[in-house]
Amino acid sequence: MSATLTPRPLSQPAGHRAARHGLFSLGLARIGFEIKLYFRSTDTVFFTFLFPFIMLGIFTAAFSAQGNIGTDPDGSGGISVGAYYLPGMLAAGMLLSGLQNLAIDIAGEKGDGTLKRLGGTPLSPLSYFIGKIGQVLVTGILQAVLLLIVARFVFDIALPTEPEKWVTFAWVFLLGVITCAFLGIALSALPRSGRSASAVVIPIVLVLQFISGVYLQFNALPEWMQNVAGLFPLKWMAQGMRAVFLPEGFAAQEQNGAWELGLVAIALLIWLVVGLVGSRLTFRWIRKDA
Amino acid sequence: MTTSPPAVRVSRLSKSYGPFDAVNDISFDIGPGETFALLGPNGAGKSSTIEILEGYRDRSEGDVTVLGEDPQHAGLDWKARIGIVLQSSGESGNATVLEQLRHFASLYPDPRPVEEVLAAVGLEEKAKTRIHRLSGGQQRRVDVALGIIGRPELLFLDEPTTGFDPEARHQFWDLIRTLKSEGTTILLTTHNLDEAAELSDRAGIIVGGKLIDIGAIDELGGPAARIPLVRWRDADGAQRETRTETPAGLVAQLARDLGSEPAELQVIRPSLEDIYLGLVRGHAAGSTSDTASTEVLA
Numbered sequence: 133m134s135a136t137l138t139p140r141p142l143s144q145p146a147g148h149r150a151a152r153h154g155l156f157s158l159g160l161a162r163i164g165f166e167i168k169l170y171f172r173s174t175d176t177v178f179f180t181f182l183f184p185f186i187m188l189g190i191f192t193a194a195f196s197a198q199g200n201i202g203t204d205p206d207g208s209g210g211i212s213v214g215a216y217y218l219p220g221m222l223a224a225g226m227l228l229s230g231l232q233n234l235a236i237d238i239a240g241e242k243g244d245g246t247l248k249r250l251g252g253t254p255l256s257p258l259s260y261f262i263g264k265i266g267q268v269l270v271t272g273i274l275q276a277v278l279l280l281i282v283a284r285f286v287f288d289i290a291l292p293t294e295p296e297k298w299v300t301f302a303w304v305f306l307l308g309v310i311t312c313a314f315l316g317i318a319l320s321a322l323p324r325s326g327r328s329a330s331a332v333v334i335p336i337v338l339v340l341q342f343i344s345g346v347y348l349q350f351n352a353l354p355e356w357m358q359n360v361a362g363l364f365p366l367k368w369m370a371q372g373m374r375a376v377f378l379p380e381g382f383a384a385q386e387q388n389g390a391w392e393l394g395l396v397a398i399a400l401l402i403w404l405v406v407g408l409v410g411s412r413l414t415f416r417w418i419r420k421d422a
Numbered sequence: 423m424t425t426s427p428p429a430v431r432v433s434r435l436s437k438s439y440g441p442f443d444a445v446n447d448i449s450f451d452i453g454p455g456e457t458f459a460l461l462g463p464n465g466a467g468k469s470s471t472i473e474i475l476e477g478y479r480d481r482s483e484g485d486v487t488v489l490g491e492d493p494q495h496a497g498l499d500w501k502a503r504i505g506i507v508l509q510s511s512g513e514s515g516n517a518t519v520l521e522q523l524r525h526f527a528s529l530y531p532d533p534r535p536v537e538e539v540l541a542a543v544g545l546e547e548k549a550k551t552r553i554h555r556l557s558g559g560q561q562r563r564v565d566v567a568l569g570i571i572g573r574p575e576l577l578f579l580d581e582p583t584t585g586f587d588p589e590a591r592h593q594f595w596d597l598i599r600t601l602k603s604e605g606t607t608i609l610l611t612t613h614n615l616d617e618a619a620e621l622s623d624r625a626g627i628i629v630g631g632k633l634i635d636i637g638a639i640d641e642l643g644g645p646a647a648r649i650p651l652v653r654w655r656d657a658d659g660a661q662r663e664t665r666t667e668t669p670a671g672l673v674a675q676l677a678r679d680l681g682s683e684p685a686e687l688q689v690i691r692p693s694l695e696d697i698y699l700g701l702v703r704g705h706a707a708g709s710t711s712d713t714a715s716t717e718v719l720a
Contacts, residue, residue, distance in 0.1 A: 152499060252501065
């Protein structure tokens with residue numbers, strides 16, 4: 133250590149301070165930092181970023197021999213297993229990138245002292261949130277785009293060509309992933325320690341995926357399970373994605389025989405509000421006076 | 423000091439967690455540019471006190487002013503003026519030292535140059551190493567670097583040199599002296615009494631949530647606690663020690679009485695550590711008087 137520090141410039145006495153950075157510009161600076169750390173965490177890259185790719189690969193490999201799904205009576209037509217599971221995997225990716233990622237990430241940062249340290253700096257919680265939401269958006273979009281590329285070129289799945297389908301994709305995706313991000317921030321308050329975060333969060337995420345039509349064909353689930361799934365956001369994200377990627381004929385298999393995109397929007401907006409309020413109410417740099 | 427208001431003013435501060443009083447009615451001021459050490463055993467209330475001043479915890483009673491504001495309600499502009507080195511850091515540390523310093527520098531309106539801070543804590547060669555790959559002592563240096571990167575007017579150091587080897591500790595002391603010379607006010611807690619004596623102008627001793635002594639480093643415990651100690655082994659082989667203002671006289675007397683050189687003769691001037699231990703033990707024994715002076719053993 134050489135203790136040579138430039139003293140405070142004489143022109144700038146201790147009482148006078150430069151203006152603080154704006155909340156938004158600090159938030160943008162956080163996004164870059166957050167993304168860098170996201171891709172350095174092996175756990176996150178595997179269990180959040182790559183997981184939908186792995187599951188799509190497994191489902192395609194496991195069930196392709198059983199032939200297409202939704203075939204005509206004579207066995208022709210229908211869509212491949214991969215094509216059928218793609219919307220569910222996209223929805224799962226949104227849930228993982230938003231909810232699972234942030235709930236575990238922030239609980240970990242609370243547990244290891246990162247939040248306490250940040251709480252002692254002039255960083256606003258708002259800028260911190262912008263950094264996290266930005267990280268989720270960038271990594272979530274990257275994940276979805278890669279998933280579509282893999283689906284198209286590795287699994288030879290035909291993608292929609294109609295622009296309105298892609299408009300639906302865009303709003304379902306953005307609304308869903310942002311909703312999941314805020315729900316993740318809110319859920320991060322639940323684990324009592326950073327170490328227990330995965331054990332608390334992953335079962336929730338896993339159960340949701342099973343009942344919401346990600347791993348199991350939604351129309352094959354019992355009515356009551358479909359109704360339970362309807363209380364949570366993943367079912368609506370998966371339904372919105374099916375509306376984009378499955379042929380129109382599949383709408384008849386939905387619970388009410390239609391894609392119900394209006395209901396998808398309403399359900400996700402309600403959960404967005406729940407996430408926003410939950411984040412606002414539960415987020416603390418440290419557990420004060422615990 | 424100067425006539426400007428104190429950097430830190432603590433008045434009748436109390437903090438309880440349920441029925442447990444962690445901090446019990448303590449008061450002290452820290453002047454601008456002063457280095458003040460808060461000493462005391464583990465669990466005495468040092469960290470509770472410092473975390474109240476840092477704005478992390480709410481107080482139960484009393485008044486606290488830090489850089490002119492109540493930390494419980496102070497905003498981001500206030501946080502830009504303080505620097506905090508927390509007691510423990512266990513960050514997973516996937517960022518490199520340089521990335522972490524650059525990022526934290528970007529949070530402050532008037533940061534120190536990153537390369538300069540890197541050099542000041544002796545981590546130039548580790549700049550591109552991820553923090554979790556550093557040794558415990560090196561990670562602690564990162565903590566210190568992050569605490570000073572924002573060019574704080576007031577720096578909190580909660581046991582800053584834990585895990586430092588002796589050389590690193592001395593280098594750290596040099597760094598703190600530089601910050602002092604620049605006018606930084608420093609609140610330090612430490613278990614290393616040499617460190618407190620080296621760095622601080624004044625110190626307060628907290629035991630059981632109470633401030634049992636406060637004063638300039640060379641006045642702690644009162645004059646009586648500084649009375650030199652003469653220790654020797656008498657003719658029967660028993661160890662004897664006694665406090666006296668005139669150790670040379672006592673030693674001469676002993677030599678005359680014994681007619682020979684007293685065995686294992688020592689004249690000891692109490693160190694800060696001796697005085698501190700005397701105060702803490704005296705308090706633990708339930709005595710409220712100045713106990714260090716009465717510690718004469720047979």
